[in-house]
Amino acid sequence: MNQAVQFRSTRDKNQVGYSLLEAVEKGLAPDGGLFLPETMPSIAWHSLPSTSFQECAEAYLNQWLSGSISIDQVSTWVQSALDFPVPLVSLGDSNTHVLELYHGPTLSFKDFGARSMAFLLGERIRETQTPVTILVATSGDTGSAVADGLSGIEGVRVVLLYPKDQVSKVQEKQLISKRPGVVSVRVAGTFDDCQRMVKGSFSDPKLSNEHLSTANSINIGRLIPQMLYYVWATRLLMSERCNFVVPSGNLGNLTAGLIAHLSGMPVAHFVAAHNDNDFFPRYLNNPDSHFKDSKRTVSNAMDVGAPSNFERLTSLLKYETLKALVSGLSISDAETRASISEVYKSSGYIADPHTAVGLVAAKEARSMLHAKGPIVVLSTAHPAKFPEIVEKEIGKALPEPSQLSALDSKPVNVIDLDPEQAQLAELILSSKW
Numbered sequence: 001m002n003q004a005v006q007f008r009s010t011r012d013k014n015q016v017g018y019s020l021l022e023a024v025e026k027g028l029a030p031d032g033g034l035f036l037p038e039t040m041p042s043i044a045w046h047s048l049p050s051t052s053f054q055e056c057a058e059a060y061l062n063q064w065l066s067g068s069i070s071i072d073q074v075s076t077w078v079q080s081a082l083d084f085p086v087p088l089v090s091l092g093d094s095n096t097h098v099l100e101l102y103h104g105p106t107l108s109f110k111d112f113g114a115r116s117m118a119f120l121l122g123e124r125i126r127e128t129q130t131p132v133t134i135l136v137a138t139s140g141d142t143g144s145a146v147a148d149g150l151s152g153i154e155g156v157r158v159v160l161l162y163p164k165d166q167v168s169k170v171q172e173k174q175l176i177s178k179r180p181g182v183v184s185v186r187v188a189g190t191f192d193d194c195q196r197m198v199k200g201s202f203s204d205p206k207l208s209n210e211h212l213s214t215a216n217s218i219n220i221g222r223l224i225p226q227m228l229y230y231v232w233a234t235r236l237l238m239s240e241r242c243n244f245v246v247p248s249g250n251l252g253n254l255t256a257g258l259i260a261h262l263s264g265m266p267v268a269h270f271v272a273a274h275n276d277n278d279f280f281p282r283y284l285n286n287p288d289s290h291f292k293d294s295k296r297t298v299s300n301a302m303d304v305g306a307p308s309n310f311e312r313l314t315s316l317l318k319y320e321t322l323k324a325l326v327s328g329l330s331i332s333d334a335e336t337r338a339s340i341s342e343v344y345k346s347s348g349y350i351a352d353p354h355t356a357v358g359l360v361a362a363k364e365a366r367s368m369l370h371a372k373g374p375i376v377v378l379s380t381a382h383p384a385k386f387p388e389i390v391e392k393e394i395g396k397a398l399p400e401p402s403q404l405s406a407l408d409s410k411p412v413n414v415i416d417l418d419p420e421q422a423q424l425a426e427l428i429l430s431s432k433w
């Protein structure tokens with residue numbers, strides 16, 4: 001058996017030696033840094049099973065987390081949290097594939113991380129018997145996936161913050177659906193305001209006894225399961241030269257792909273496909289680039305001005321290495337919309353706006369990179385989550401998936417706050433849910 005992977009902070013070099021479940025419970029390291037593995041396990045990807053995503057996932061996790069959690073825990077994890085299909089759909093032409101990550105209960109790839117993190121947190125609470133309060137800032141899809149995964153776990157309560165008027169109708173319907181142990185907070189501000197309120201709460205002395213944790217893409221428990229589908233696609237295609245195009249916002253998905261690569265999965269290249277919120281593409285061109293305030297786009301789950309996982313990327317890889325392995329592209333709303341109708345016309349494939357950002361980037365990348373290997377575009381959300389945009393481009397109505405129609409008959413639960421951390425602190429201390 002391997003030595004169990006231990007986790008370190010991205011900041012203070014002395015912050016090391018955290019176990020998986022400790023790191024998941026804490027969310028952030030005590031110095032405010034983000035957790036990363038201290039060493040990368042080396043996994044023999046080609047001997048993983050290709051029979052089903054679940055079998056591949058179990059085999060991979062058993063190796064990657066050997067000594068951290070038991071084989072039985074891994075099996076319960078995969079069967080309870082990751083029990084949905086992960087199809088790789090070929091677009092027919094030019095060796096381009098779409099990896100559909102949106103078949104979970106909340107119809108976005110956030111289900112992988114959020115449901116896994118919920119499982120791991122439940123295991124930690126069983127171990128320590130200490131209740132926790134989870135703060136989640138969401139730009140659309142994280143919140144409902146986390147709320148779904150965590151609701152009903154004993155000892156867990158959840159506060160979901162989302163920016164008012166900046167999520168789609170369907171997303172809001174999912175966010176405010178009443179769930180045991182969960183309160184939704186509609187903030188009169190931007191996603192960056194929500195993220196700031198969450199970060200501020202961790203250093204607020206009034207909240208020091210509250211056992212706070214986070215569940216947005218900064219929790220390492222979210223990133224580990226996100227490695228699984230990169231490995232799955234690589235195994236299915238049996239290629240050492242896959243190019244992964246990743247629709248990106250907070251850069252969690254990209255970071256997970258890089259961790260999989262550093263753990264032995266061969267790749268040709270990664271493309272970080274951003275919308276108009278283009279900090280990372282600018283940074284890859286010029287390391288002196290700065291964060292900007294977020295702008296609203298049609299791919300709103302990627303409207304992030306200051307990506308939280310950027311700190312992980314720079315801690316994992318030197319600038320030159322990152323630049324050699326990853327390209328960044330910024331795609332406009334007009335290109336995104338046009339791509340939805342173009343791809344539908346040419347292949348019959350219906351893409352949501354986030355996936356469409358990836359499809360435009362894939363097209364640009366093919367000529368730019370002279371890529372010979374397969375291109376795998378990660379499809380991060382179900383098109384029916386964005387009917388206003390998608391139906392207009394494809395010229396027909398989309399059927400509503402059962403995961404969504406079921407919400408209409410459910411009660412809701414939401415509180416309005418100003419973008420001030422003090423108001424959030426008051427809510428947390430009031431324990432009113």
Ligand SMILES: *Cc1c(COP(=O)(O)O)cnc(C)c1O
Binds near residue numbers: 108
């Ligand atoms: C969160 C999200 C993204 C961006 O993922 P990051 O890990 O934050 O880069 C892309 N698409 C959808 C649909 C999302 O919900």
